[in-house]
Amino acid sequence: MTYAKPLPSIDRWNKPFWDAARQGELQLQTCEDCGHWWFPPAPVCPSCLSTRVTWKRASGRGKIWSRCRFHHIYDKAFADEAPYNVCMIELEEGPLFISNVVGAAWEDIGIGDAVEACFEKATEEVTLVRFKLAEK
């Protein structure tokens, strides 16, 4: 069966992110000069504008800043899953990431809860970074 949901458009700046995800790793850009971490990928450090930008493995840990739940179907490919959650995660290194919390009921997804990254293969090229509630 073909994968019907939207896929990321992979470009020269974000390709390392998706390559790492395929290997089961969350990697983010960081600045060799000032130590800043950021997402989405960018050609220079958004904090100090240095071009000494490198990709590093992030902890994969974060906290839920907020959550919402899609009931309306904007894209037919999500029809079977609705209502589904979308959460904004504050990663330990600082950047924000919007994704889904898997393996948890809506009622159990709490603002401030600790989460960790998990990896779900979508296609041969794309593995999505999702999150699960951390063990308490």
Place this chain on the structure above:
Amino acid sequence: MTLLRDEIAVVGIANGPFGSFPEYDDYAQMAIAFKAALDDAGLEKNQIDGLITHRLGLYTRAAEVLGINPDYAVPLLRHGRMSGVAIQNGVAALLTGQAKYVALVYGNNGRSVRDLYGGGGGLWAPFGMSSPGAEHALLYERYRQKYAVTPEKLATVSLTLREHARLNPEAVMQKPLTLDDYMNARFIVEPLRLFDYCLINDGAVVMILTTKDRAKDLKQPPVYISGVSTATDLANVSTPPRGYWREAMAHNAERVYPMAGIDREDLSGLMIYDNFAPNILYSLEGYGFCKEGEAPDFIQGGRIALGGDLPVNTSGGHLSESYMQGWALNTEAVRQLRHQCGKRQIKDAKAIQYICSAAICSSIIYRR
């Protein structure tokens, strides 16, 4: 701070009809409103030497349709936050002598072309996150939990604005909206329900600005732009703003009230960009009408309704009048100050503030 105060006036306004007009495109609707705004002001089209286009795909096509060669021409992207930016730019062009009469033209055929404001691509689309409403859902979910806001309190926004729309013959929504209707409506992106979302409709709005000296000779009583300010929260724009744009709003507040020489208690009403109902709460707090977390209580008891202390969106706003991305709120401010609002007239209206809270926060103070 007094450089601007009352130097520039709104002298012509027009709204096209609001609804669904597949027989016209957005340029056609804009052109009809442009002619009506010229008539409102008592100007000829060749006097327009400044043109700022918003949402329309091409400023070139806009000028071609109108048959004008303005000295000053600026196209703005389709984001709703650009209406305040357009007015700010029109003011700047006039103050610096780049133009004598600036037309701000806006056309929207979102209904006819079935704009969905969701689905499609984007950074977060693989996770099913693809609508502006969902950004507001994330913001509001955290806010409502933090301040224990009941849905009934938020409903006051939509119910109040619907009552306003029912006094406005041009408003798309004319049916009464009850608390039961509101509560029983489906979630779009939880915690936001159907009636927390703005309309999607076709229409056009045109505003013509000029300097105060030129305004004196024109047909309508001038409404002055007393203060205008923008401030942004763009550096992390891929995710909803964890600070609810509060810093940008505070920065605008520090500038716009002194610039106008008008303070909050002098205002006769507010026009607040209501793409989603909670944005009215954040805006009231951000500009200091109440403290953070207090807006859900502040809006109760008729305070933001016509006849209350601080009427908000007397036209019905984006939720119930028309989704003109801020423009129809600005023309409503002008009409209120001309005392042309009929049944929804704010008694003795003297000054009105427009507020748009988004990645570019803008605010404008108008006075008669």
